[in-house]
Amino acid sequence: MISALNRLVDLVEEHLSEELDVDALARSLGTTEYHLRRMFSSLAGMPLSEYVRRRRMTVAAADVVRGEDDLLTVAVRHGYGSGEAFGRAFRAVHGAGPGDVRRDGGPLRTQPQLRFRLTVEGSTPMDTRLVDRPAFRLVGHSARVPLIHEGVNPHIVRHISALPQEEHLRLKALGDTQPEGLLQVSDDLDLDAAEGSELTYLHGVALDGDTPVPEGLDAIEVQAGRWAVFRTSGPHPQALQKAWAATATEWFPSNPWRLRRGPSIVAVLERADDFTTATCELWLPVEPA
Template sequence: MISALNRLVDLVEEHLTEELDLGELATSLGTTEYHLRRMFSSLAGMPLSEYVRRRRMTVAAAAVVRGEDDLLGIAVRHGYGSAEAFGRAFRAVHGAGPGDVRRDGGPLRTQPQLRFHLTVEGSIPMDTRVVARPAFRLVGHAARVPLIHQGVNPHIQQIVTAIPPEEHARLKALSNTEPPGLLQVSDDLDPDRAEGSELTYLYGVAVAEGTPAPGDLDAIDVPAGRWAVFRTAGPYPQALQSAWAATATEWFPSNPWRLRPGPEIVAVLERADDFSTATCELWLPIEPDSLAVVEAHRQGAENDHQ
């Protein structure tokens, strides 16, 4: 995965003023666009689209300062159809318009070219299992909410606190398959996982395929497949969010699996009365990663010849 991300960075540089066919690139690297985008945003701390925009404006700023062409010519050369569109993108990155920067020489905010390196210390083992599940359904109360990476999501908190105690009991009674108990589901996520992007949040339970949902509840049908299940315990939601981040920085780069499209599910197994601490299971949909298998075989062959 690390080599694929570095190849992606190289291709961004080679085609900085063009639209990059990420799907074709992912296929050539033996992975998927979905997984490539997720791993990039998790490890880089920004969506791929934002990185491309910052790099493009970093290179464009050098042309603006050097005065090598008029602003419209620089805009067109960097993939913008008008000086106005270029100016908006330029100002969003640098905090000043290209005309101001040409006159004053700044301010400039440079985005260095990224390079990914993997360091896996293994000092904190991850409690993980891989399970194969038949198709099932998720039923409960759903709404569109913005994605928040750290801390309590107030939009989700508002949904959950508005549900009366008897409704929690009714939902629990509907549950008849894994994942167990009351679930917090994130579905239809933006591939880049950009902060503030919208997702479908569902608070509910898992039921067997074909189980009808009560008319007042929403339903998500989940196809059969494999899941990586990560168990966490500690302060809530900090321990869960840390584990979520560690799946990208530690688990996926070290294991022959990749994410596949599908809902990401949190099962709360135990919790304090005030929800300050909790034991949870994080369920992520996965599939074999052919790229990871090839890299493992290559590394094994190199070790055999040493």
């Protein structure tokens, strides 16, 4: 996976002014676009699309400052059909328009070329098991919320808090298969998992594939497949978020598995009354790499 990510970075450099065919590259490297983009985002701390934009504008800035060509020529050279589109992208990265930078020499914000390296330290023990599951369904109450990588997501908190206590009890009684208990489900995640992008969040339980969906509840149909299950314990949600990040930095690069499409699921096994600490299981859909 590390070599695949570095090949992706090289390809970005070779085709900075062109549309990148990530799917074709992923297939040539024996993986999937979904897994490649998710691992890139997790390890680089930014979506692939954002990295491409930053690198493109870093290189374009040199042409702007040199002043040898008019700004429209520079825009076209770097893959933009108009000076306006180029100006918007340039300002979003550098904080100033190309005309201002040409006149003043700055400000400029440089995005260095990334290089991924695997350092295996074993500093984060990962309590993991692999589970094969037939098709099942997730049912409960869903909402569209923005993705927040660190800390408590207030949109999810509001969604859960709006449910009456008796509804939590009803949901818990409905669950009849693994993962057990009340579940926190994330689905329809943006391919790059960009901060602020929307996802479907469902507060609910898992039902056997033959169990009908109770009236008034939303449902997510889950295909049969294999799951990697990571057990976490400690401050909540920090311990869970740390383990989630470690799946990308340590577990996937060291194991012959990759993410497949499907929801990610958090099962809360035990928790303090104020939810400051918890023991959880993180279920991620996987397939052989």
